[in-house]
Amino acid sequence: MPTFLINTDPATNVIDPFVVSIIIFVLAIFIGFEIITKVPSTLHTPLMSGSNAISGITLVGALLCSFSDSFGSLGVFLGTLAVIFATINVVGGYMVTDRMLKMFSKKEGGDK
Amino acid sequence: MSFFTSPINTLAVLSQNDVVNLIYLAAAVFFIYGLKLLTSVKTARRGNLISAIGMLIAAVVTLFQINNNAGETSFFISFTWIAVALIIGAIVGSTLAIKVPMTGMPQMVALLNGFGGIASLLVACGEYARNYNNNLILDEPWNAILAIGLATLIGGVTFTGSLIAFAKLQGLKIIPDKPVQFIGQKAIIGILLIGSLFLAFYITANHEAWSSLIIIAIASLILGILLVIGIGGADMPVVVSLLNSYSGIAAAMAGFVLNNSALIITGSLVGASGIILTNIMCKAMNRSLLNVLFGGVGGGSSKSSGAGPQGEAREFTPEDAAIVLDAASQVIIVPGYGMAVAQAQHAVKEFTEELAKRNITVKYAIHPVAGRMPGHMNVLLAEAGVPYEQLADLDQINPEFEQTDVALVIGANDVTNPAARHDTGSPIYGMPILDVDKARTVFVIKRSMNPGFAGIQNELYFMENTGMIFGDAKKIIMSLTEELIES
Numbered sequence: 384m385p386t387f388l389i390n391t392d393p394a395t396n397v398i399d400p401f402v403v404s405i406i407i408f409v410l411a412i413f414i415g416f417e418i419i420t421k422v423p424s425t426l427h428t429p430l431m432s433g434s435n436a437i438s439g440i441t442l443v444g445a446l447l448c449s450f451s452d453s454f455g456s457l458g459v460f461l462g463t464l465a466v467i468f469a470t471i472n473v474v475g476g477y478m479v480t481d482r483m484l485k486m487f488s489k490k491e492g493g494d495k
Numbered sequence: 496m497s498f499f500t501s502p503i504n505t506l507a508v509l510s511q512n513d514v515v516n517l518i519y520l521a522a523a524v525f526f527i528y529g530l531k532l533l534t535s536v537k538t539a540r541r542g543n544l545i546s547a548i549g550m551l552i553a554a555v556v557t558l559f560q561i562n563n564n565a566g567e568t569s570f571f572i573s574f575t576w577i578a579v580a581l582i583i584g585a586i587v588g589s590t591l592a593i594k595v596p597m598t599g600m601p602q603m604v605a606l607l608n609g610f611g612g613i614a615s616l617l618v619a620c621g622e623y624a625r626n627y628n629n630n631l632i633l634d635e636p637w638n639a640i641l642a643i644g645l646a647t648l649i650g651g652v653t654f655t656g657s658l659i660a661f662a663k664l665q666g667l668k669i670i671p672d673k674p675v676q677f678i679g680q681k682a683i684i685g686i687l688l689i690g691s692l693f694l695a696f697y698i699t700a701n702h703e704a705w706s707s708l709i710i711i712a713i714a715s716l717i718l719g720i721l722l723v724i725g726i727g728g729a730d731m732p733v734v735v736s737l738l739n740s741y742s743g744i745a746a747a748m749a750g751f752v753l754n755n756s757a758l759i760i761t762g763s764l765v766g767a768s769g770i771i772l773t774n775i776m777c778k779a780m781n782r783s784l785l786n787v788l789f790g791g792v793g794g795g796s797s798k799s800s801g802a803g804p805q806g807e808a809r810e811f812t813p814e815d816a817a818i819v820l821d822a823a824s825q826v827i828i829v830p831g832y833g834m835a836v837a838q839a840q841h842a843v844k845e846f847t848e849e850l851a852k853r854n855i856t857v858k859y860a861i862h863p864v865a866g867r868m869p870g871h872m873n874v875l876l877a878e879a880g881v882p883y884e885q886l887a888d889l890d891q892i893n894p895e896f897e898q899t900d901v902a903l904v905i906g907a908n909d910v911t912n913p914a915a916r917h918d919t920g921s922p923i924y925g926m927p928i929l930d931v932d933k934a935r936t937v938f939v940i941k942r943s944m945n946p947g948f949a950g951i952q953n954e955l956y957f958m959e960n961t962g963m964i965f966g967d968a969k970k971i972i973m974s975l976t977e978e979l980i981e982s
Binding site: 401420433469 | 540554577579587588739752753757761763870871878883888
């Protein structure tokens with residue numbers, strides 16, 4: 384490794400937020416694999432639409448973007464548009480998943 | 496500014512940002528726990544609710560954070576826009592969710608996926624534009640800029656790819672259901688992909704090259720179209736789950752852009768789930784992912800099975816079939832996309848109730864790629880109120896066909912083709928199939944002798960123990976039920 388890339392000064396040698404992000408990213412993928420491989424095939428469609436709804440978390444990013452001190456900038460416009468799309472993703476995703484799961488559970492009460 | 500002050504001031508003092516991040520972590524825990532509850536039918540609905548609460552927490556804490564960071568002058572204007580955007584999104588999203596029929600679920604999920612993707616693209620571009628306008632772009636670290644490029648690329652591919660998948664699944668006339676492939680398509684895809692990646696790295700060194708970002712965005716939108724347009728309708732379960740994975744990865748990339756752990760954790764979870772489902776679907780078709788993406792099976796090309804139709808198919812009337820069914824002791828129903836198209840799931844349920852009254856054991860054999868998304872048949876049968884104990888997957892049900900009197904195939908084609916077991920020249924050779932041909936009698940309900948999505952004729956239809964019943968699945972099932980009642 385070239386030495387100029389590595390900071391050896393103990394005073395400023397703190398963890399780069401980017402490295403922390405990568406650690407979180409990798410660990411979360413492992414958690415995802417562990418949990419999702421246990422979902423039975425019966426529930427694969429709700430799993431997909433449910434995880435699809437979760438991917439609407441990008442709404443958080445959209446909200447952060449849609450605010451700006453310089454109103455009228457392109458950033459606010461794009462952010463606001465992102466909020467619309469992400470909200471459709473979140474609201475639609477969760478409601479559709481619930482509709483599906485309701486059908487799976489209704490027989491639960493009926494048959495037993 | 497700090498919320499909590501420690502009594503011992505050498506301990507960490509939480510900043511507002513720390514608190515916000517801890518709340519994001521709580522939201523992520525809700526998502527993980529919610530997904531965990533999805534592993535059982537009994538707890539799944541609660542899991543979905545918990546996950547939704549997590550999302551609400553994440554959204555509300557973000558609004559508070561914006562509120563706190565807002566400048567005096569602009570707060571109200573921006574906030575109004577946010578409120579309007581949230582309301583529009585909620586109305587459109589809930590309307591779509593309420594109106595979509597259960598048979599339309601695959602295209603609905605594809606569409607919503609696409610919206611998630613475009614949102615990530617817009618977040619990345621929006622963040623770039625905001626920093627550019629405020630002359631902060633040169634201060635951004637190279638990795639944040641790289642994440643902007645990648646989020647744009649993946650988000651764009653997810654968006655147009657999902658729209659094409661939606662159009663194919665919905666049966667819109669603009670996009671043919673069959674794969675569209677032209678000479679040089681793979682080359683163009685390669686050039687666009689490598690070019691976009693190159694530009695994504697280029698802007699890490701030249702932060703102000705905003706035109707490069709626009710080129711990435713446009714290239715990604717074209718890439719999504721080209722990638723999915725070449726894939727046939729039968730491969731859509733793979734495509735939809737792959738795009739699902741992309742939408743998660745795009746969200747995670749947007750998280751890298753904003754340095755937001757909530758987005759990174761959640762995006763990775765979705766990315767992982769999509770890849771697992773993609774893998775399951777590929778295995779069920781005995782094909783590699785690359786083969787699905789670039790193989791274009793079902794193009795009606797000349798590589799169809801060399802054997803061709805063998806002999807004559809025997810046609811049965813519902814009257815004849817009902818007599819055989821009445822005498823059976825075990826019947827296995829094999830539903831396919833044809834059942835979904837005919838909306839026959841309720842009729843099937845009534846029919847099997849009639850069989851059960853005659854002490855005939857009824858089971859359902861579900862192939863992993865039956866339908867247009869993973870688990871699609873399970874959802875349709877659940878809608879009709881079929882107890883999920885009666886649903887069996889490939890490995891469970893295959894040994895049972897030998898002891899089964901009647902296998903009733905409803906609009907399923909390629910997943911029952913015995914050629915997959917022995918015809919090495921067949922495009923579906925090696926694909927795990929349902930061994931319906933081993934049942935004593937097989938009835939196939941189908942509208943015509945037309946081949947399925949793999950574009951090959953099904954050997955099953957010409958076997959001695961097979962009877963074809965031509966017509967709309969729903970009408971045939973209903974007349975079968977009537978015949979049973981009358982007999």
